[in-house]
Amino acid sequence: MIRCDLPGSFARSVFHERHPELVRRVLAALPYGPGERAAVERLLAESTGGLLEPLPAHAHDAARWLEWGEGRWGRPWGELPFLWAESYFYRRLLEATGYFGAGAWQGVDPFGPFKAAELAGAAVDEELAALDDPDGSAPQALLGSALWGNRADLSFGMTAAPGAGSGAGGLLVDQSALFWGELARADGGRVCVVADNAGRELLPDLVLIDHLLGTGGAARVLLYVKPQPYFVSDATMADVLASVERLRAAHPVGERLWRAMGDGTLVVRTHPFFCAPLPFHELPADLRAEFAGAAMTIVKGDLNYRRLVGDRYWPPSTPFAEAAGHFPSAVTALRTLKSEVVVGVDDATVGRLDSSDPAWRTSGRHAVVQVSVSGRGRPRSAG
Numbered sequence: 001m002i003r004c005d006l007p008g009s010f011a012r013s014v015f016h017e018r019h020p021e022l023v024r025r026v027l028a029a030l031p032y033g034p035g036e037r038a039a040v041e042r043l044l045a046e047s048t049g050g051l052l053e054p055l056p057a058h059a060h061d062a063a064r065w066l067e068w069g070e071g072r073w074g075r076p077w078g079e080l081p082f083l084w085a086e087s088y089f090y091r092r093l094l095e096a097t098g099y100f101g102a103g104a105w106q107g108v109d110p111f112g113p114f115k116a117a118e119l120a121g122a123a124v125d126e127e128l129a130a131l132d133d134p135d136g137s138a139p140q141a142l143l144g145s146a147l148w149g150n151r152a153d154l155s156f157g158m159t160a161a162p163g164a165g166s167g168a169g170g171l172l173v174d175q176s177a178l179f180w181g182e183l184a185r186a187d188g189g190r191v192c193v194v195a196d197n198a199g200r201e202l203l204p205d206l207v208l209i210d211h212l213l214g215t216g217g218a219a220r221v222l223l224y225v226k227p228q229p230y231f232v233s234d235a236t237m238a239d240v241l242a243s244v245e246r247l248r249a250a251h252p253v254g255e256r257l258w259r260a261m262g263d264g265t266l267v268v269r270t271h272p273f274f275c276a277p278l279p280f281h282e283l284p285a286d287l288r289a290e291f292a293g294a295a296m297t298i299v300k301g302d303l304n305y306r307r308l309v310g311d312r313y314w315p316p317s318t319p320f321a322e323a324a325g326h327f328p329s330a331v332t333a334l335r336t337l338k339s340e341v342v343v344g345v346d347d348a349t350v351g352r353l354d355s356s357d358p359a360w361r362t363s364g365r366h367a368v369v370q371v372s373v374s375g376r377g378r379p380r381s382a383g
């Protein structure tokens with residue numbers, strides 16, 4: 001299990017380097033008052049050197065978090081599992097900024113200014129212009145755009161080294177033929193997409209969804225987003241609407257997606273579980289049943305990968321199907337590597353990368369397309 005306190009670890013750097021920078025930017029981006037500012041600073045101090053405090057009793061999800069954190073309250077943050085601690089940090093940040101409060105900051109996304117700037121940026125213009133390029137709109141190119149779009153993660157951008165995430169580091173595992181083969185085999189079933197970041201990642205995800213619906217690769221797509229702001233740029237429903245609007249202004253694909261939402265072939269869903277500090281092994285029964293009926297579930301990004309396989313120091317050669325085989329449908333991970341977890345990469349590749357590029361697990365320059373069909377056709381009641 002990856003913990004937060006290992007000296008020199010990526011997890012420790014997230015709390016001690018990334019979060020202070022994140023807090024600085026959030027407080028610079030919105031004119032929060034003294035109360036919110038002090039609460040955010042207190043959270044930073046608590047999470048970098050203090051003891052874990054629960055949510056205030058009046059919080060709508062206080063009981064749920066009390067249960068998730070049983071045995072952990074009052075312990076040092078550094079002892080916590082990394083995934084649990086990060087998830088709780090983002091929940092507490094929303095508490096500190098008044099996102100769930102009764103006051104005027106209710107519902108104000110603390111990361112909204114960053115997301116809006118990205119969506120309005122020139123890089124998005126260029127990417128949208130490429131939609132008219134026949135090479136850029138071939139199926140494999142669309143899958144590649146959705147994959148590499150995962151580099152555009154605004155939390156990663158907080159402390160990434162210059163040039164990190166840019167340039168073609170390489171696809172370490174490419175099972176895209178299996179992905180397309182599975183879709184062809186299912187012949188127009190339901191595809192679930194567990195979204196990750198808004199903006200430059202969600203736009204190519206939506207274009208891929210349009211392609212799947214337009215070509216019969218999927219009869220229906222369920223797109224799962226976060227119920228609240230999370231990990232800086234993770235997509236919420238508001239971000240889906242902003243992206244569809246952006247696409248509508250630029251290309252017919254936007255209008256098609258709008259219509260698909262209207263006729264129910266593209267359904268956007270959310271669930272509290274997507275902001276829970278839990279791995280996908282602990283899917284609640286309702287979500288498990290939804291995924292179980294899918295021809296394929298596409299799981300986007302680094303954090304979802306950590307939740308899919310388990311946030312552990314796996315031997316990298318552990319087969320992906322072994323780590324992700326618990327998932328209730330066939331599942332494809334589209335992930336650029338931005339944390340230490342990795343499976344399904346052979347020892348020779350790991351040895352080569354360890355000596356040539358020591359930061360390969362976290363730099364965002366490498367990616368995987370990994371498929372497990374273990375959950376294919378699993379009955380809805382499974383698990």
Ligand SMILES: O=P(O)(O)OC[C@@]1(O)O[C@H](CO)[C@@H](O)[C@@H]1O
Binds near residue numbers: 196231301303
């Ligand atoms: O899930 P995403 O957007 O691809 O990546 C999230 C991320 O940037 O944040 C975490 C560290 O804070 C890591 O899992 C990863 O580096």
